[in-house]
Amino acid sequence: MSLPPFEYLAPTTTSELAGLLAMHQDKCRILAGGTDLVNWMAEKIYRPDYVIDLRRLPLALVTYEKGKGLTIGAAATIEAIERSPIVRQSYYALVQAAGQIGSPQIRAMATIGGNCCNASPCADMPPPLITLGATVVLTSARGSRELPLESFITGNRQTAIRPDEFLESVRVPDPWPHSACRYSPFGLRAAQEIDIASVAVNIAMDPATGLISSARIAMGAVAPYAMRAKKAEELLAGKKATAEVVNEAAVLCGRECRPIDDLRASASYRRHIVGVLARRMLRDALAAITG
Amino acid sequence: MKRVIELDINGTAHDVVISPQDLLIDVLRQKLDLTGTKKGCGQGDCGTCTVLIDGRRALACLTLAIACEGRRILTIEGMEQHGVLHPIQQAFIDKGAIQCGYCTPGMVMSAKALLDENPNPSEHEIKLGISGNLCRCTGYVKIVDAVRDAAGRLQAGAESGKGA
Numbered sequence: 001m002s003l004p005p006f007e008y009l010a011p012t013t014t015s016e017l018a019g020l021l022a023m024h025q026d027k028c029r030i031l032a033g034g035t036d037l038v039n040w041m042a043e044k045i046y047r048p049d050y051v052i053d054l055r056r057l058p059l060a061l062v063t064y065e066k067g068k069g070l071t072i073g074a075a076a077t078i079e080a081i082e083r084s085p086i087v088r089q090s091y092y093a094l095v096q097a098a099g100q101i102g103s104p105q106i107r108a109m110a111t112i113g114g115n116c117c118n119a120s121p122c123a124d125m126p127p128p129l130i131t132l133g134a135t136v137v138l139t140s141a142r143g144s145r146e147l148p149l150e151s152f153i154t155g156n157r158q159t160a161i162r163p164d165e166f167l168e169s170v171r172v173p174d175p176w177p178h179s180a181c182r183y184s185p186f187g188l189r190a191a192q193e194i195d196i197a198s199v200a201v202n203i204a205m206d207p208a209t210g211l212i213s214s215a216r217i218a219m220g221a222v223a224p225y226a227m228r229a230k231k232a233e234e235l236l237a238g239k240k241a242t243a244e245v246v247n248e249a250a251v252l253c254g255r256e257c258r259p260i261d262d263l264r265a266s267a268s269y270r271r272h273i274v275g276v277l278a279r280r281m282l283r284d285a286l287a288a289i290t291g
Numbered sequence: 292m293k294r295v296i297e298l299d300i301n302g303t304a305h306d307v308v309i310s311p312q313d314l315l316i317d318v319l320r321q322k323l324d325l326t327g328t329k330k331g332c333g334q335g336d337c338g339t340c341t342v343l344i345d346g347r348r349a350l351a352c353l354t355l356a357i358a359c360e361g362r363r364i365l366t367i368e369g370m371e372q373h374g375v376l377h378p379i380q381q382a383f384i385d386k387g388a389i390q391c392g393y394c395t396p397g398m399v400m401s402a403k404a405l406l407d408e409n410p411n412p413s414e415h416e417i418k419l420g421i422s423g424n425l426c427r428c429t430g431y432v433k434i435v436d437a438v439r440d441a442a443g444r445l446q447a448g449a450e451s452g453k454g455a
Binding site: 008034041102190 | 292310311314333335338341347348349350352353355357358401404419420422423
């Protein structure tokens, strides 16, 4: 296996990066961890004239500031996210998602920017990020804009990024008070599998009334992009978290998703699994809140 | 466009002429004759090309050689010190963890990364540590035994080092 030829560029400032993107646009690809890009170049899916490596840029940090929330640099590795103390403490669903990606080697190389920009329908990071209200910061020579991750990913391997933009960081707001987030993928083997379905939930309770104050659910690998289970979310809001309510919400998730039949699973099996995962994740999150 | 880069491999600086699209695995094997690192699937699934870059696991088949300038690369050839096998290598031999041997270099490098971070892993942690390395011969049991044995040897070595 060899790659088609290209010119390699490794800018050292984000303004230099923005300038290169403005100049080369569709003729270049950004290299972060390379776990997808190198394979796609080897398969000649991409034949860029220029590969722009992020490695010399300060984009690999995971930082937190109270009130502003979490900022994950585009080139932060999945391993760095999984091991980040603040992520482990306050954004547990991201740890659960990061720990499921690929293998230890892939996690040490692959990045949050790659996982979001490559926009695989079965990517592990977008479902929990969407339930946490994550946004992406897109930067170009024209300036920066911030979009909800949910509207950034527009389809199977499609995003709203423009040819002169790069994803600079993923931002996750402070967790809701009295909340918990949980994520579970489901695959056919324990390691290095591609999910057949996944569910993330983020749920908050009002401690005064004991009622669910907010709920967000996102489902992966059962639509062209990680999709919200809005009917189930509406059902949960303002309710007491009984087993019946949780079951009903889980059934709605299974109905609302839009899976396909493929070699990994049938659509009907995926709907069933979404219901099972949603029930489990809701129970886990509720148990984590009530302690 | 060809250019000369300097790669730090196993503590030695190598000047090597490469093209930007050259993969680290091919540069190691074909240009530097470091054929200990194996090429298996070539797409990041099998783990036999695992090396350590700045102490972290990396798949040489998905890494551009040019992106390794200024970084420390450790391959299986760098494990042996002064003609003595590394305790992980010796444990693989003593425990019968090598059959065809094709996965072994990657397994040893993954075990090294694991034990550097976690000197006393549980069986589950060992399995997670080598979960990115496929072996089609052994069924993994003897490999897990070897990593556990290596952990004991390294800890005993560290303790006797302290006493001395």
